[in-house]
Amino acid sequence: MRVASVPSPVPSPRRSPGGSHASSGGSGCEVTSTSPSSKDALIVQHSLQAGTLQELCWRVVKSHITANNVLDLLRFAEQFDMVPGFVNIRAHCMGYVLRAYEVLRERKGREELAAVVDAGTLARLEAAVEERGRVASGLKAVLGRVVELPPPPPSCEQQAPSVGGHAVSYPYSYLVAGVGWPAAVDPSARETHMCAAEFAQVFGMSWDAYCALPSWKRTVLKQQHRLF
Known part of the structure; x- marks a missing residue:
């Protein structure tokens, strides 16, 4: 006695609680569309990754500021003075200029410094240089000539x-x-x-x-x- 096989019913589409359709494939796995909460999570995750990358870039820039590139970095950061990360870079570069002004003045020249340092700050730095020069001249007169070693070789x-x-x-x-x-x-x-x-x-x-x-x-x- 032969028994006719009965075709299995085709599953009908079901609605997920959020209103989007869901269906079951041959594997039995239910596939749903991305819910609004999942999209929000992806946006938050992307923002966190961007913030971490920005912080990493900032640390790299900060650790490589030198007398050779500090003025270029200042000029670059001033073009983005409304962006928080660039404000931090500009502040750190300006701190470097204040600490190493005499070295930068000798290597870059007063005119190039005046292009990136405001007039008031520049006047105070120049006054400090003159004052230190007067003090050094007084010490040399008392102690004799100060002898410095020659500059180091590039090697x-x-x-x-x-x-x-x-x-x-x-x-x-x-x-x-x-x-x-x-x-x-x-x-x-x-x-x-x-x-x-x-x-x-x-x-x-x-x-x-x-x-x-x-x-x-x-x-x-x-x-x-x-x-x-």
Whole structure:
């Protein structure tokens, strides 16, 4: 006796609670359209990723500011002065200019600095330079002529990265007070341009241990090692 086979019923479309259609395929898996809440989650996730990328880019720029590129970065950041990330870059670059004004003045010239530094700040910096010049002249008259070592050769760069995150490092002997420092060195943070091994040898501690010290203690150590 033969029994005729009965075709299985075709599943009809069902509505998901949010109003979108859902259907079951041959695998038995239900496929639904993206709900509004899922779209919102994707937007939030994209925003978080963009913020993390921006912060990463900011850290890279901050760790590579030098006397050679600080004025270019200032000019670039001023074009986007309403964007928060660029405001931070401009503020950090301006802080670098304030700390290393005399070095920048010698290498770039007063005219180029005047193009990116406001007149009031520039006048105060110039007055400070003149005052320091008068003090130095008085000291030379009392103590005699100050002798400085010649500028370092370009070959003094070391391929090992520095403790401060710079791509290259420099020997301690080219970073101490009284010598002509390499062009890429931040005059106010010369200890950050040493490699990890030499930093530990000079300071007697690792870079992380040094950073954990209070700021006054770090200043004292820099003075003791002629890096202040």
